[in-house]
Amino acid sequence: MTPKTKRIAINTGGGDAPGLNAVINSAVYAARNLGWEIFGIREGYDGLLDPQNYPDGGLVRLHRSTVRNISHLGGTILGTTNRGNPFKLRTVQPDGSVREVDRSKEVIRAFRKNRLDALIAVGGDGSLTIASQLLDLGLRVVGVPKTIDNDLDATTLSFGFDSAVSFATECIDRLHTTAQAHRRIIVVEVMGRHAGWIALHSGIAGRADAILIPEIPYDLNRVAAHTKWKTAGPRAYAIVVAAEGATPVGGEVIVRSRAGGVERLGGIGEVVAQRLQQLTGKESRAVVLGHLLRGGTPTAADRLLGLTFGAAAVRALAEGLNGVMVALHPPHVRYVPMKQAIARMKCVPLDGDGVITARALGITFGD
Ligand code: F6P
Numbered sequence: 001m002t003p004k005t006k007r008i009a010i011n012t013g014g015g016d017a018p019g020l021n022a023v024i025n026s027a028v029y030a031a032r033n034l035g036w037e038i039f040g041i042r043e044g045y046d047g048l049l050d051p052q053n054y055p056d057g058g059l060v061r062l063h064r065s066t067v068r069n070i071s072h073l074g075g076t077i078l079g080t081t082n083r084g085n086p087f088k089l090r091t092v093q094p095d096g097s098v099r100e101v102d103r104s105k106e107v108i109r110a111f112r113k114n115r116l117d118a119l120i121a122v123g124g125d126g127s128l129t130i131a132s133q134l135l136d137l138g139l140r141v142v143g144v145p146k147t148i149d150n151d152l153d154a155t156t157l158s159f160g161f162d163s164a165v166s167f168a169t170e171c172i173d174r175l176h177t178t179a180q181a182h183r184r185i186i187v188v189e190v191m192g193r194h195a196g197w198i199a200l201h202s203g204i205a206g207r208a209d210a211i212l213i214p215e216i217p218y219d220l221n222r223v224a225a226h227t228k229w230k231t232a233g234p235r236a237y238a239i240v241v242a243a244e245g246a247t248p249v250g251g252e253v254i255v256r257s258r259a260g261g262v263e264r265l266g267g268i269g270e271v272v273a274q275r276l277q278q279l280t281g282k283e284s285r286a287v288v289l290g291h292l293l294r295g296g297t298p299t300a301a302d303r304l305l306g307l308t309f310g311a312a313a314v315r316a317l318a319e320g321l322n323g324v325m326v327a328l329h330p331p332h333v334r335y336v337p338m339k340q341a342i343a344r345m346k347c348v349p350l351d352g353d354g355v356i357t358a359r360a361l362g363i364t365f366g367d
Contacts, residue, residue, distance in 0.1 A: 013127030017160025018298030022306025172206025189269030218366030
């Protein structure tokens with residue numbers, strides 16, 4: 001792309017993450033500082049495909065004044081969806097049945113019709129996969145990684161993760177006192193899909209007794225033995241952090257639903273709590289943090305990362321780059337090929353500092 005780029009669009013897709021509004025804020029400021037026009041697409045690509053559903057327009061012009069006071073806010077002012085894949089849009093047919101319809105070419109046509117030169121796609125692996133397919137259809141795209149799960153290999157960190165870990169840690173701190181008062185085992189279920197980053201980091205920071213992560217299959221007999229030993233002493237209570245995607249040795253991940261073609265994990269907390277109660281004889285409770293981890297104010301670190309990524313995405317377009325994703329490689333932001341970036345998931349390394357620290361502190365993984 002040449003510096004004469006004048007009109008660009010930005011959208012947010014997939015589950016929200018604290019820091020999205022910071023990305024939008026800085027992308028708008030950076031674009032306006034170059035004299036470019038920037039537009040926000042409502043709810044992924046839906047604003048382009050079905051603008052009639054949006055009273056104030058599916059494509060909204062963004063000004064500095066529109067975004068001045070949003071970077072400290074959670075959510076996304078553009079809205080988001082994880083059911084808006086334009087290549088497979090679930091559409092209700094006249095007979096009431098649901099069919100997947102490919103409307104991707106309509107997205108490309110809408111870009112042309114609105115004289116949009118490029119897209120900044122802010123999303124996780126699902127949304128960035130869609131963006132890279134639109135790239136194949138000729139759209140100019142720069143991606144910005146977004147996920148509280150921190151599971152994209154190409155970037156050291158994604159925004160939203162720090163906010164999720166900070167909140168989970170605060171919750172674990174609170175659960176210590178009530179668990180202690182009742183001499184209970186409390187199992188705290190956290191999000192993270194098939195990666196254990198949130199569980200590991202909040203579990204260590206909150207000094208859990210056991211942490212169950214997808215990367216290390218667990219044996220509940222071992223977890224029970226460990227918590228029994230812990231609760232036999234003067235402490236008399238235990239905290240177990242369970243990632244929603246953790247699996248028992250030889251077992252399966254617990255899927256809550258597959259409605260709408262979207263796999264939702266969850267339910268491990270209750271299962272583990274009940275089993276630990278049977279195995280240890282200690283009263284046990286489960287607490288599911290779920291979407292609380294995605295809501296609320298982004299931490300300063302997530303705001304900074306979001307602001308950095310938004311500006312870097314505009315810089316990539318100004319430098320003529322296409323098909324790249326912004327990635328943090330401390331102390332720098334780099335541009336990595338988008339297709340490469342979405343190909344690899346970042347799991348917790350078993351020989352990494354996190355796991356080593358947890359083991360040194362006496363935290364069990366139940367392996
Ligand atoms: O990927 C982010 C994430 O929050 C996961 O940790 C979680 O499994 C999933 O999204 C839940 O998505 P939703 O409930 O929005 O469909």
